[in-house]
Amino acid sequence: MHHEKMADSCDMIGVHDAMRREFAALPALVAGVPAGDADGTVVVAGHVLMMVDFLHAHHTSEDDHVWPRLRERCPDDVGPLIETMDRQHAFIDRELQALAAESRRWRVSADATDRDAVAGVAERLLPALYEHLALEEERILPLIDRYLTEREWKANAEASLGKVTFARRLLMLGMALHGANEEQAQLLRAAVPAVVWHAGRPLGTRLYRSHRARLASASRGSDL
Incomplete structure (x- = not known):
């Protein structure tokens, strides 16, 4: 194993930054949709549900690919840290389920309540969410770089x-790139195959720009 290239998990920070930005924008975005505006509600509720799916997919892949390997390979004193991560995932997951359920109800009713x-x-x-992402960056990413191979990390x-879906993936790339500085953009570049990057960067950027325009016209509370 020692001759295999080890993981470089700093691409995760680009993904985390995108999540922080998007989730931070949600409360005002949602609150800004006029009551009874069925079309605007469908657009914004759909965006919330997409973000829930995105974060859920991100967490379940870590649950499957990252934690078991760290548990197996790290020194014993890492156990409590991984238990904390697990607990945070479980808590965030329950909140995401509540967010999805409320969003589905709102999508149908377009009601102010x-x-x-x-x-x-x-x-x-x-x-x-902020606490979890910060702890992961501070404590988990260094362990990933030390104990997981590049191939294992890419599999995650x-x-x-x-x-x-592929279209959703391009949108996610556009989302992660939006508001990313050049350094963050290069980190994201390292995370995707070259062909995806060259085709995906302009396509994803365009997709996300039109997605944001739809959100902005649906909500008065967005600073999009």
Whole structure:
């Protein structure tokens, strides 16, 4: 194993930054949809559900590909840290389920009470999400670089992406690139196959731009 190239997990920071940006924008985005605006509600509720799927796919691929290997290979004193990560995943997952359920109800009703419930859960999720992502960057990424091979790390990313459609994947790439500085963009570049990058960067950027335009016209509370 020692001759295999080891993981370089800093591409994960680009993904995390995209998640932080997008989830932070949700409460105002949702709250800004006028009550009774069925079309705007469908657009914004759909966006919330997409973000839930994105984060859920990201977490389940870690559960399957990362934690078991770290448990197996790391020194014993890492056990409590991984248990904390597991606990955080479980908590965030319950919040995501609530967010999805509220969003589906709101999507049908376009009602102010349902809308505000969605915004409330989105707001409540943020501290737990920030804490989890920060802990992962600080404590887990160095362990990944030390104990997982590059091939294993790429398999984790592919498992995460494999859960979403190709068009959705391009949109995710556009989302991650939006607001990314050059350094973050290069980290993301390292995470995807070259052909995906060259075709995907312009396509994803365009897809995400039109997605944001739809969101902006649906919500008065968005600063998109």
